[in-house]
Amino acid sequence: MSSTPALVPHGGHTDHLGATATAEGVNFAVYSESASAIWVCLFDEQDKEIERFELDMHQDNVHAGLIANIGPGARYGLRADGPYDPDQGYFFDPNKLLVDPYARHLDRVFVRSPRLRLAREDAVDTAELVPKAIVPGGGNDPAQPRKKVPGLYYELNVRGFTMRHPSVQGPLRGTVAGLTTRRVIDHFKHLGVDAVQLMPTAAWIDEGHLPQLGLTNAWGYNPVAYFAVDPRLAPRGPQEMRVMTDAYRKAGISVILDVVYNHTGEGDSQGPILSMMGLDPQTYYRWVEVDGKKQLVNDTGTGNTLRCDHPAVQRLVIESLRYYVEELGVSGFRFDLATILGRDPGFNPEAEMLEKIKTDPVLKKAILVAEPWDPGPGGYGLGKFGKEFAEHNDTYRDEVRAFWKGENGKIGALAGKVSGSAEIFDVAGRKPSAGVNMLAVHDGFTLRDLVSYHDKHNEANGEHNRDGHNHNSSWNCGVEGETDDEAINHARKRDVRALLATLFLSRGTPLIQQGDEMYRTQQGNNNAYAQDNEITWVDWENGDGALVDFVGALKSFRKAHPAVSHDHWLTGQDRNGARDVMWLHPDGREMTVADWNDSGASVLGMHLRHKDDEVLVWFNRRVEPVVARLPAGEWAVGIQSDQSFEVAFTEGTATLSPRSVVALVRPKA
Numbered sequence: 001m002s003s004t005p006a007l008v009p010h011g012g013h014t015d016h017l018g019a020t021a022t023a024e025g026v027n028f029a030v031y032s033e034s035a036s037a038i039w040v041c042l043f044d045e046q047d048k049e050i051e052r053f054e055l056d057m058h059q060d061n062v063h064a065g066l067i068a069n070i071g072p073g074a075r076y077g078l079r080a081d082g083p084y085d086p087d088q089g090y091f092f093d094p095n096k097l098l099v100d101p102y103a104r105h106l107d108r109v110f111v112r113s114p115r116l117r118l119a120r121e122d123a124v125d126t127a128e129l130v131p132k133a134i135v136p137g138g139g140n141d142p143a144q145p146r147k148k149v150p151g152l153y154y155e156l157n158v159r160g161f162t163m164r165h166p167s168v169q170g171p172l173r174g175t176v177a178g179l180t181t182r183r184v185i186d187h188f189k190h191l192g193v194d195a196v197q198l199m200p201t202a203a204w205i206d207e208g209h210l211p212q213l214g215l216t217n218a219w220g221y222n223p224v225a226y227f228a229v230d231p232r233l234a235p236r237g238p239q240e241m242r243v244m245t246d247a248y249r250k251a252g253i254s255v256i257l258d259v260v261y262n263h264t265g266e267g268d269s270q271g272p273i274l275s276m277m278g279l280d281p282q283t284y285y286r287w288v289e290v291d292g293k294k295q296l297v298n299d300t301g302t303g304n305t306l307r308c309d310h311p312a313v314q315r316l317v318i319e320s321l322r323y324y325v326e327e328l329g330v331s332g333f334r335f336d337l338a339t340i341l342g343r344d345p346g347f348n349p350e351a352e353m354l355e356k357i358k359t360d361p362v363l364k365k366a367i368l369v370a371e372p373w374d375p376g377p378g379g380y381g382l383g384k385f386g387k388e389f390a391e392h393n394d395t396y397r398d399e400v401r402a403f404w405k406g407e408n409g410k411i412g413a414l415a416g417k418v419s420g421s422a423e424i425f426d427v428a429g430r431k432p433s434a435g436v437n438m439l440a441v442h443d444g445f446t447l448r449d450l451v452s453y454h455d456k457h458n459e460a461n462g463e464h465n466r467d468g469h470n471h472n473s474s475w476n477c478g479v480e481g482e483t484d485d486e487a488i489n490h491a492r493k494r495d496v497r498a499l500l501a502t503l504f505l506s507r508g509t510p511l512i513q514q515g516d517e518m519y520r521t522q523q524g525n526n527n528a529y530a531q532d533n534e535i536t537w538v539d540w541e542n543g544d545g546a547l548v549d550f551v552g553a554l555k556s557f558r559k560a561h562p563a564v565s566h567d568h569w570l571t572g573q574d575r576n577g578a579r580d581v582m583w584l585h586p587d588g589r590e591m592t593v594a595d596w597n598d599s600g601a602s603v604l605g606m607h608l609r610h611k612d613d614e615v616l617v618w619f620n621r622r623v624e625p626v627v628a629r630l631p632a633g634e635w636a637v638g639i640q641s642d643q644s645f646e647v648a649f650t651e652g653t654a655t656l657s658p659r660s661v662v663a664l665v666r667p668k669a
């Protein structure tokens with residue numbers, strides 16, 4: 001029998017999209033409503049195109065074909081023909097090799113070239129520029145996601161986290177496999193991390209302006225192929241992800257992925273033609289007609305917006321999410337700009353795409369977290385995603401920063417945030433854990449930079465410091481940037497500890513970003529997406545080990561005290577024989593309306609009780625010690641942010657250190 005690849009006439013099926021190995025060969029199926037023809041192109045190991053077959057089965061907008069005498073490991077790409085009319089949103093061009101949207105494994109990274117966007121009349125073959133998909137083999141045993149609500153999220157960038165870790169050597173640096181070393185996992189266990197949140201891992205491409213600046217995308221928020229782990233992160237294939245998730249599951253840690261189902265790296269109408277833009281742009285992207293011409297909707301600020309109200313896009317999203325859960329073993333997802341999932345065209349929290357995620361028999365068992373906003377009109381949806389989702393809470397970040405910065409009139413806002421943001425999340429049976437509290441994440445200052453820079457310093461990005469947030473509620477403790485002044489450096493570390501203590505002593509679920517537990521700096525860059533270098537690589541050698549231990553102690557204290565961590569709303573009413581919270585003035589009395597309205601109020605006591613556990617948390621942002629009167633009885637220091645200061649107990653009072661958080665506990669009988 002001939003071993004030459006051959007199309008089996010009308011032998012394909014349309015049930016499963018992508019490349020599926022069978023006993024008869026490999027079945028290819030591609031969705032397109034507007035293509036007149038789609039070809040599968042086979043490539044040898046020298047990257048030479050050796051065969052080209054037109055898919056001869058057409059059913060329900062799916063082009064399919066069965067190619068015999070090939071199997072797992074075969075390398076392929078797609079070509080498509082159809083109308084070419086950019087003014088009407090059509091870019092068909094058989095000269096453009098395209099990546100299968102369902103490709104599981106790519107042989108190389110995406111690169112930019114002007115040839116990828118040439119008009120059809122000027123086009124050249126782009127095969128040498130485009131990654132080839134590799135036909136997958138047999139699947140893994142389905143993994144079981146860990147639905148348990150995490151007690152601490154840890155956001156990390158795979159490359160930045162592992163590039164300088166001393167236990168990650170040679171080719172493992174910058175890869176998912178680098179996360180599997182024992183010392184890396186032990187670090188997470190020491191901190192008490194329950195879920196590591198990997199910044200995007202789907203194969204991505206640099207933004208168009210970066211190559212000429214000598215920069216590359218370090219974050220991955222510019223995906224092209226949703227199923228494929230980027231070859232930079234998994235150079236030996238997607239199985240590296242499964243090995244990693246299995247190791248973390250064994251250690252009791254969930255792995256969740258940051259996923260970007262809001263746009264792709266194909267960008268605007270002048271962007272590269274790499275995959276969906278060359279296969280079926282009308283289906284995969286949202287368009288609007290202006291003066292008789294179609295323009296891509298840009299609700300993401302990146303040039304295009306995924307059309308999540310279309311069944312084919314919904315299928316792509318659901319099947320790729322299920323693939324990551326069942327095949328690669330991840331336990332959940334953080335959805336970037338998640339309101340795009342509910343665009344129709346405003347944000348609809350009951351949109352079909354969101355409902356499919358919530359009710360899918362696999363995905364409803366996974367951890368689901370929304371970044372509940374996008375730059376488009378009406379795109380702020382905090383609190384609207386329902387009980388199935390947790391949500392990143394930017395109001396927590398903003399109000400807690402404002403309080404510690406010293407803004408007036410923030411005592412009430414602080415109380416609202418540390419008690420769980422009930423005004424946002426206490427609806428429809430949701431609990432405080434629905435709010436993911438963070439003080440710093442990847443798109444902004446690190447905690448160290450938050451207290452070291454009044455202004456952003458993004459010059460390294462090549463955009464003359466115009467990019468990134470301008471309103472950061474940051475402060476520099478007296479000098480902009482790094483300094484040798486010991487008093488200023490002490491003040492900065494003191495403030496970081498107070499911020500971290502506030503985070504861990506708040507209702508809701510805390511999240512920290514990589515390196516904040518060891519006092520990492522990005523040199524004042526608050527938008528370091530293009531810095532795949534020392535700016536974003538965690539400096540393990542010079543990390544602050546004492547701060548690492550403090551974060552671990554905060555998590556342990558939180559876990560040990562249900563008065564702090566119990567997932568119920570604080571009401572101030574009697575619960576199990578005692579009020580669950582009392583808000584105290586430093587004079588020892590309950591806060592009055594006048595106290596809450598005191599614009600200069602800078603000290604607040606939060607007296608928490610749950611059954612036999614009693615904790616009194618004092619927040620003091622003043623620059624001098626404060627004497628606070630305590631409720632009657634015996635108290636002891638449970639944990640304090642300024643460990644260089646001894647809390648003095650005298651005649652029913654405690655002296656609180658400046659710029660600090662102190663948690664006192666009632667000794668149990």
